[in-house]
């Protein structure tokens with residue numbers, strides 16, 4: 001089992017450039033002999049205004065990491081911040097409000113409401129929260145995603161790619177600090193998948209959003225700025241400016257053997273990383289702070 005939170009230095013609240021931070025993040029499911037350590041003392045910084053992909057073998061902890069960073073799951077030990085707010089220790093009601101106000105979600109299943117049209121689906125989270133949409137921003141999101149002429153269509157009248165774009169618009173609509181996307185292209189054909197990835201990329205480049213995407217697909221990861229690699233619940237590598245080939249090669253190495261454990265935090269804020277390749281375990285990882 002990993003180091004309990006109490007043995008970790010408290011760590012500073014994230015600076016402006018960090019959208020989310022975890023220190024000593026540990027998540028165990030079950031207890032005793034049947035306990036599964038899904039995350040083992042993970043240190044990570046998610047850089048603001050960047051597109052970060054999370055990859056790793058099946059069961060390596062990708063979804064668990066996303067859920068813990070997003071406050072969808074409790075942690076067993078360690079600390080998580082969203083912007084300047086430490087979310088570990090928040091009460092469920094505060095967490096719910098924080099997720100609603102500051103985080104956008106995109107899942108593989110689009111989770112659209114079949115009886116609502118596209119624009120109603122897009123604004124639903126804000127309607128529930130009683131927030132008025134910022135119409136200028138909403139228009140920008142709708143136009144960026146090419147949904148202007150589909151707003152009155154119900155999900156069943158939209159293609160899979162269009163539905164995922166609606167889900168993307170819904171995640172962006174409230175201008176969240178952070179968007180988490182879990183296999184957002186998993187249910188799409190390759191053309192629609194590429195479209196969604198291009199829109200996520202645009203959300204970062206043109207709208208200044210921060211995106212964290214869990215994916216199994218090296219081609220999808222190649223749209224990101226930085227890939228973080230998980231294995232056995234630990235962050236073991238990172239790759240800046242990834243190419244699909246370089247990510248694929250790195251993923252193949254998980255099949256032949258496990259990479260040694262990380263020594264320090266792996267983050268998206270360092271600028272000394274290799275381009276399009278990872279030079280062995282922990283390439284480009286910054287020193288512990």
Ligand SMILES: Nc1ncnc2c1ncn2[C@@H]1O[C@H](COP(=O)(O)OP(=O)(O)OP(=O)(O)O)[C@@H](O)[C@H]1O
Pocket residue numbers: 029030036037038056057058059060061062063064065
């Ligand atoms: N609710 C749960 N109860 C018990 N074990 C769980 C639970 N959720 C996840 N796990 C275990 O935690 C580990 C990490 O799971 P997680 O879903 O985060 O991995 P992943 O990398 O997202 O996997 P995949 O790529 O297959 O989706 C796995 O061993 C999994 O079996």
